[in-house]
Amino acid sequence: MSTSRTVERAFETGLYGTDDTALDTAASLLAADPAADAELGRRGEEFVDTAWRRGWQPADVLRIVRRELDDTHVRLLAALVRSQAAHDRPRGPRWTAQLAALPDAPTPRTDRFSYATAVLELYRLLLRLPVLEPLEGFGAPGGAGREGRESRPESRALARIRALLAKAEATGYPREAEALSAKAQELMARHSVDEALLSAGAPAPHAPGACRIGVEPPYEQAKAVLLDAVADANHCRAVWNEPLGFSTVVGFEADLEAVELLYTSLLVQAESAMTKAEAAQRAGGRRRTKSFRQSFLAAYAHRAGTHLRAVAERTTAGAGTEHADALPVLASREAAVTDRLERMFPETTTTRLRGAADLAGWTEGTRAADDARVVPRRPLG
Template identity: 60%
Template sequence: MESVIDRACAAALYAEGDAALDTGASLLAAAPDADDEAHRRGEEFVGRAWERGWHPADLVRFVRRELDERRAALAGTLIAAETARYTQLPPRWRQQLAELPPPVERNRPDRFSYAADLLELYRVLLRLPAIEPVGPPPGTAADHLHRPPAADEPRVLTRIRALLAKAEATGFPEEAEALTTKAQELMARHTIDEALLAARTQSRETPGACRIGVEPPYESAKAVLLDAVASANRCRAVWNEDLGFSTAVGFDADLEAVELLFTSLLVQGTTAMTRAEAGQRAGGRKRTKTFRQAFWMGYAQRLGRRLTADAERITAEADTGAGTAGAGGGLLPVLAARDVAVADTAERMFPRTTTTRLRGVSDLAGWTHGTEAADRARMGGTSHRPDGEITA
């Protein structure tokens, strides 16, 4: 059986084109006894991906971008089988495994098509580039410098999730904006509490990192939005356009807040854009790609300013009463030290980043609707230049 697998892989994986793929698929389809070994070979390719810094969600997302949803589900099936053998998995891995696509039934719709899907997936897995590791690989103990959750952290995150879920569900833009603002205030206060606790207990916790998918379309504007959310929550975000994700660097509690808020703001932005497009169509204008791109850029830019202002306000209020309570005589030196730690970690992970100025938008209506969706409380005021910068 090993010779059948080797011949199929040699035929399909190391040559380009459909003819090579068909040859390999024919070999596998004609050898039912080789099925188990064919899947074990795929699990080996998945295991090599972990060694190159990939995580389950990254892998599924990349396969979806390179191939399609069907092969992404097949990748999820192999991932579930490969990771089942580990006795220890990092916390983020467990969540990602729970969100894998439903498993694929073997040899459907027929043996040849299924074998071709396997081999085409293996082509992608075999050529995965190495990426920056973000946390321990499966089967190893978690980094002891990353602290366990604080006693009240689950309750705080539950409240934040509830606020964001209400913001996503409401049909009233002003209510969504108020709920999102409240969630950001909770995040900012939680960051402050974590920082003061770490200073008082002389915690050895260090910044970590996580990858967050930035899905097309309009991914450049969405990456700007993620960068804004990360900055407002004392994190750094670095966008990898080719691989479809940004890496957020920060302390664990802040990273979880960034993921929650970014995901919610994408949902809210999509709802607001759909509503704005309906109004445009009612006025006789067809929806366009430029409108949507401008909407997302305006939405990201305005939200970035709002989130940062909210975080700065909460920090200033907290610093007023932190003088003797905070370690070292105040809150701001504590937060500054954590900011330096995050910046140092990001620079070690990404020593060759560039700051790219994104192209200005060309649809004023889209930009206007995007800024209004981000900030219903301010309908006018100072105009802003419709472009942005992002670290990549």
């Protein structure tokens, strides 16, 4: 039997069913034919390429494989994506960064049957990936008007924002974290205005883009609310896909980068504060950990969103006083973001926040958000 026929028979038997017996039979066919490995790898690259055409990106696939399978499958996927990338077209810096973030540990090779089983389990998952909304200009490589912009190195403002948030995460003093986060958010707002004015004066103004940010369990609903608040304060819009564990954030590139940075930092700060608050509750004899954490994060998201919007509005108003054309430009960009969002997601629904019924958790989460709030105390130097 030819190697391609071996792979075909294995796929017919193991990929399109759901029972373990069919999977074992298919793995046995592959294990008995070492010459089929090359063809098996080539067909895996085709599955990866199909995932890209369905709107998925490397980070998205990695996220769902981690969620549904185990570390062996994650390593198999990383090797497969790298192999496919060698034959793929350039897809921009964000894509390149996702490729660079793939795990680089080699896949442990055990017996051939176990290896073939893991490969088939991975391919089963890839085969069943649904179609997602394309992020890159509705299928256009790089998105409209973004190629030149994305090739630029990180701006000094973004580097400073990153450094401020890193310090906020590292400090053990809430008030210091508050001041550092305040500086970061105000700098983000100023950077957004500068980028908007720069873009408006360019021969071909940039169009809004989109990215996906993972919203990981547990307590993912509260985390999605926090991400939505961060996006809203930074001239972006977010749509949560609960079944697949991510939010799609739509906005201009500099604002998307700011949202990713600030959401990640606030989440780190929230989880650190939650751990300390929970320890204090336990010391007092309290044991309702799940309800406490859910309410803590819900309150944190609500309060942080209020503070974020306040500092963004204040900074934007100040920019409008300094630059007469700033507010019309920002309004035009927000309209473009809304238009892009509505074309990507013509139908969305809202959901009520569940499980935020623990008074102690809500109180502590509110207090933690106040400690990490982003209301500036003094102008940036």
